[in-house]
Amino acid sequence: MHLKVLILGGGNGAHVHAGIAASNPDNEVRVLSLFQDEAERWSKALESSDLVLDYTDVDGKEQQFVSKPGLITNDPKVAVPGSDIIVFVVPAFAHAQYWEALKPHMEPGMVVIGMPGAAGWEFQAYDILGDKAKGITFFNFNSLPWTCRVTEFGKRADIVGFKEHFVGAIRKGRVEPKVDPLKAIQQSLGPLPVCAAYGDLLGMTLTYTNAFIHPSIMYGRWHDWDGKPVSESPLFYQGLDQTSADLLSSVSGEIVAIAKAICAKNADIDLSNVKHISDITLDFYADDIEDKSSFLRMMQSNKAYEGLRHPVTNNEGGGVSPNFKFRYLCEDVPFGLVVHRGIAEIVGVPTPNIDKIITWGQGLIGKEFLVDGKITGKDIGMTRAPQRYGFTTLDAILGDHL
Ligand code: NAD
The missing domain is CATH 3.40.50.720 (NAD(P)-binding Rossmann-like Domain)
Structure with a gap:
C-alpha cells in the first residue's frame, strides 16, 4: 500500500x-x-x-x-x-x-x-x-x-x-x-x-518497564549510601543483589495487582498484556539469558545487559558518586512510577514499594509528587499521572469519556 x-x-x-x-x-x-x-x-x-x-x-x-x-x-x-x-x-x-x-x-x-x-x-x-x-x-x-x-x-x-x-x-x-x-x-x-x-492500550502504560526497573535498581543500590565516593561505577544489572531483585519483583507485582483490580472492576477490559517482570524479561530476552534459575540470575546473566553501569559523576578527589540527576530518576519517576501510582490510587490498590521509591526519588531530584499517600504534590504538573489531567475515574483513564 x-x-x-x-x-x-x-x-x-x-x-x-x-x-x-x-x-x-x-x-x-x-x-x-x-x-x-x-x-x-x-x-x-x-x-x-x-x-x-x-x-x-x-x-x-x-x-x-x-x-x-x-x-x-x-x-x-x-x-x-x-x-x-x-x-x-x-x-x-x-x-x-x-x-x-x-x-x-x-x-x-x-x-x-x-x-x-x-x-x-x-x-x-x-x-x-x-x-x-x-x-x-x-x-x-x-x-x-x-x-x-x-x-x-x-x-x-x-x-x-x-x-x-x-x-x-x-x-x-x-x-x-x-x-x-x-x-x-x-x-x-x-x-x-x-x-x-x-490487550487494552492502558496495558502499555502499565508495562512501560523503564518506569519501574531503573528507579527500583537505583533505590536498591543507593538508598542507604553513606555519601562517600565509591571506587567505580557498579554494574547496573550484573551487579544486582538479592534484596534489589526482590524489590524490583515486588514493584512489578504491585503493577500486576493494579491491572487485576482494573479487570475486577470491569470484566470487558483485557489487560492480559500486563505481566510480571520475570515473564516480560523471558519474553524479550529468552535467547540472551544464560541462567534462568531465578529472577536474580536472569537479570545478572542477560547478555543484553552486559557491561551496563550505574550513572555516576567523577569526584575530584578520586572515585565516583551516583548521578541522581540522570534520567533513571529524573524521567523514569515523573513519566513512569508516578503514573503507575496515580492509577493505583484511582483503583484503590496499595503500593508500599512504589511509594517507598517515589518518596526517596522525589527528594533526590528536588520534586514533590506523593504527599501523605496521595498524588497531590506541587510538582504533579510535570508528570503524566492521571490526576494531573483531572482524570480520577477508571472510565477517564480508559478514554471512555471520548
Ligand atoms: P534520543 O536521546 O536520541 O532523542 C534525542 C532527541 O530528542 C533529540 O534529537 C531531539 O529531537 C529530542 N529532544 C532532546 N531534548 C529535547 C528538548 N529539550 N526538547 C525537545 N526535544 C528534545 O532518543 P532515542 O535514542 O531516539 O530514543 C527515543 C526513545 O526510545 C526514548 O524514550 C528512549 O528511552 C527509547 N529507547 C531508545 C533506545 C536506543 O537504543 N536508542 C532503546 C530502547 C528505548
Whole structure:
C-alpha cells in the first residue's frame, strides 16, 4: 500500500525509522523535529548525502539501508496533513509540544503510534487533543524496535540490534483508521521486528518497564549510601543483589495487582498484556539469558545487559558518586512510577514499594509528587499521572469519556 509516514523527533530512533521506512518506495516519509534547529541541520545534511544505516544481518554480514526521507521540517502544517501514521520516536519529556503541534492539523482516521509512548502517553493525548482524540486511533509500544545510535548527525546511524518481536496495544477511535494500524507499522519497519498487538492500550502504560526497573535498581543500590565516593561505577544489572531483585519483583507485582483490580472492576477490559517482570524479561530476552534459575540470575546473566553501569559523576578527589540527576530518576519517576501510582490510587490498590521509591526519588531530584499517600504534590504538573489531567475515574483513564 502507499503509506504516508510521519516520524516525530530527530534522535537515534528517528534517524533509524526514517531511514528504514524511506528505503521502501511504497512509503512517503516525512520527519517533524521541533527541537532547536535540528530539522534545518538534518535537511542540510541530506542535501549532499543519503541517510545510511549500518547493521549486521542474521548471518553476520555487514549490511546497509540507504535512502532519503522525502521531507524534514519543523513546520507541523506542512508535515501533518494527509499523514496515515504519525510515530512518536522521541523521549517522553518532549511529547507535550508534539501533541500541541499536531492538534490543529489532525484528521479523523489518523493513526498515532508511540514507539515508545511511555507511561501516560494516552492521558496526555486525551488532555491536549480533547475532542480531536475521538477520531484518532492510538497504538502504543513499550519500547523501540532497535538498539541504535546516530554516528553522524543527519547522515548515518548504527542499528546495534533488532528486536525479533514487537508487541503493542491499539485503541481504535470512533472513526475507522485510514490504514490498518498493524499492517502500516509493519510496512514502515520492514520485516523485523515482527509486530503484534493485543490487550487494552492502558496495558502499555502499565508495562512501560523503564518506569519501574531503573528507579527500583537505583533505590536498591543507593538508598542507604553513606555519601562517600565509591571506587567505580557498579554494574547496573550484573551487579544486582538479592534484596534489589526482590524489590524490583515486588514493584512489578504491585503493577500486576493494579491491572487485576482494573479487570475486577470491569470484566470487558483485557489487560492480559500486563505481566510480571520475570515473564516480560523471558519474553524479550529468552535467547540472551544464560541462567534462568531465578529472577536474580536472569537479570545478572542477560547478555543484553552486559557491561551496563550505574550513572555516576567523577569526584575530584578520586572515585565516583551516583548521578541522581540522570534520567533513571529524573524521567523514569515523573513519566513512569508516578503514573503507575496515580492509577493505583484511582483503583484503590496499595503500593508500599512504589511509594517507598517515589518518596526517596522525589527528594533526590528536588520534586514533590506523593504527599501523605496521595498524588497531590506541587510538582504533579510535570508528570503524566492521571490526576494531573483531572482524570480520577477508571472510565477517564480508559478514554471512555471520548
Ligand atoms: P534520543 O536521546 O536520541 O532523542 C534525542 C532527541 O530528542 C533529540 O534529537 C531531539 O529531537 C529530542 N529532544 C532532546 N531534548 C529535547 C528538548 N529539550 N526538547 C525537545 N526535544 C528534545 O532518543 P532515542 O535514542 O531516539 O530514543 C527515543 C526513545 O526510545 C526514548 O524514550 C528512549 O528511552 C527509547 N529507547 C531508545 C533506545 C536506543 O537504543 N536508542 C532503546 C530502547 C528505548
